[in-house]
Amino acid sequence: MTPTHHPWTHTAADLELPDVWTTLPGPRSLALFERHDRHTTGSNADHTVYPLAQASRRGHLIVDADGNTFADHLSAWGASPFGPTPPQVKAAMDAAWASHGMQISGWMPNTAAFALVDKLAAIAPGRLSRVEYSVSGTLAVEGAVKFMREARGRPLIITFGGQYHGESTYMSAGASSDLSNVSSGRTQYVAGLVMVPYPNRFRSPFRKGPGPFDDTEVLDYLDYLLVQQIHPDQVAGVLIEPVLGEGGIHAPSQAFWDRLGALCRRWGWLLCLDEVQTCMGRTGELFAMQRWQGIDPDLLLLGKAFAAGGQPIAAILGTDAVMQDTSLHLGSTYGFAPAACAGALAGIELIEAGGVLDNARRLEALFLEEMRPLIQRFEQVGDVRAAGAMAAIEFVRSKAGHEPAPAFQFAVHQAALRRGVLGISQRGKWHLRLQPALTMPESVFRDSCHRIQEAMAEVAAHPPAEAESIQAAAAQAAR
Ligand SMILES: Cc1ncc(COP(=O)(O)O)c(C=O)c1O
Structure with a gap:
């Protein structure tokens, strides 16, 4: 029999907010990395972007081996558009x-x-x-x-x-x-x-x-x-x-x-x-x-x-x-x-069956509403863009010069992770992205936007040093 549950009829699990209670990686994730890293490639053994080992997924959360939970704005890099197991x-x-x-x-x-x-x-x-x-x-x-x-x-x-x-x-x-x-x-x-x-x-x-x-x-x-x-x-x-x-x-x-x-x-x-x-x-x-x-x-x-x-x-x-x-x-x-x-x-x-595209459009509007004002608030927020449920914040060293700020981006990503928001970040890049499930409830998405704002305020108080040039930053990241 076809289940009657639609992915956009949110259950209590879908509405749950993230909670990180260890430093990252937590001790259990770290132990798993230490064992696994001896047997994988160097790039897979680099855990600086995502310092956690997923143990399961629940609603719109990733649960790591230590029981920390993160709002999932990766959605398997877009391949999981309806949450974990529609x-x-x-x-x-x-x-x-x-x-x-x-x-x-x-x-x-x-x-x-x-x-x-x-x-x-x-x-x-x-x-x-x-x-x-x-x-x-x-x-x-x-x-x-x-x-x-x-x-x-x-x-x-x-x-x-x-x-x-x-x-x-x-x-x-x-x-x-x-x-x-x-x-x-x-x-x-x-x-x-x-x-x-x-x-x-x-x-x-x-x-x-x-x-x-x-x-x-x-x-x-x-x-x-x-x-x-x-x-x-x-x-x-x-x-x-x-x-x-x-x-x-x-x-x-x-x-x-x-x-x-x-x-x-x-x-x-x-x-x-x-x-x-x-x-x-x-x-x-x-x-x-x-x-x-x-x-x-x-x-x-x-x-x-x-x-x-x-x-x-x-x-x-x-x-x-x-x-x-x-x-x-x-x-x-x-x-x-x-x-x-x-x-x-x-x-x-x-x-x-309806509802999914509307939700993606609402997430776009919500992201722009929450994040575009940050261009005025933070010197390092250069631009804020979204197209449906794909969204980005582009960081700059200063508004006037608008040189890319990859170190700032990476620091915001880390600070957001500590607050339970798992977005798409890569070293050397100067934009942080969110790509949630198309069905993520607005309340969870808005909460993540607020946590990212807090993360930005933390990083803006002590901005990290940037590489001498963007070419140098790109070369470092590509090494
Ligand atoms: C636009 C685009 N084309 C192609 C690919 C490659 O797809 P796959 O990883 O399934 O081989 C990707 C993956 O990120 C992509 O974003």
Whole structure:
């Protein structure tokens, strides 16, 4: 029987607030780290970002091995959009698992995969009508690059600085959100990618001082490249995140999309939206592209929240023109495994039942209401941005110079953790992000905003020293 509990009908557990009672890491987490760190990679053994070992999740809290609780603004980096174990998703996965077991859907057609394809075809925006199976966001992006090159018979892909497309050799060189990532011995140089700065109204590589800037300037730069460096008929397509996620939550202007669309039509470039992080309600729309008018993608990538908190799954949506006559076969062993398909389908149905997108929009409004006044209150708060339930605070050393302040950001994150707020932070970056479940109650979210404000006041009283330059900070973080 389908459970009647909807993920947005909040239970007492959903409304619980966090409580941290040990120093971090607590003694039990520390003991686990000491044992585990001998057997893992150096990067996994670095616990400075999250100095706790999760023992369980409850409502919208992460519970660590010491019994500390943290409001979860990570939500499995977006892959857990309805809290820990949405009952409808679990029930659907269990049923598919019982009837199909594991299956390689790209080779063995099955009813679970077909049911999901039917649903995707029904909800796919614009001209998108076909589905390629995948298992992770990274593989979906890699597949999309192949589709673009095959369909256009051209070598180059335009990408935007600050985007993230996963850890494959090719795409980690094609994205820059991981700060000076491309270097010998780390992420090798690859050919075929042309990078333009991501449209950013607050910070421009072409101008001094903080914005607001006209973010279509980056397309002036692209126009310049088309004269000075690249012949436009060598470009197969454009790969863009409709809202920049890892790069700090930037939502381009309508004018940017209009002009990018015109460039694509003018030169026959395909438009590929990487919605791995933004899909399935994250921005308060089913697809982030629906925040604007007239975006007409040829390809659109799904991952993370598409799995609805269930098993790994990703997809490439494409038009007939790109996918109908392809000879590419990109599915992987685990792509569209039956139980993952059933979970993803249940997740879409949960959103369709209503309430989820509205809640994400309310979280956006609440974040802006609570946090934008901090720009006046703190010298180090440069900008506050949100798109649905993805939100960021960008820190600067001073309002006048607006140089990035990564040390300040990291200190605020640590101070927030001590107060039980677990956001998304990375060393070397100067924005702190919140990415709660789409269904997080407003009371829990508002409480977290207040705790972050207290954390900021603590750090602002004794601001940490910043690296000598942002390049030095990026190089340190990338080491
Ligand atoms: C926009 C975007 N694309 C691709 C990826 C890679 O997805 P995955 O980690 O599932 O391979 C991510 C992951 O953060 C992402 O944010």
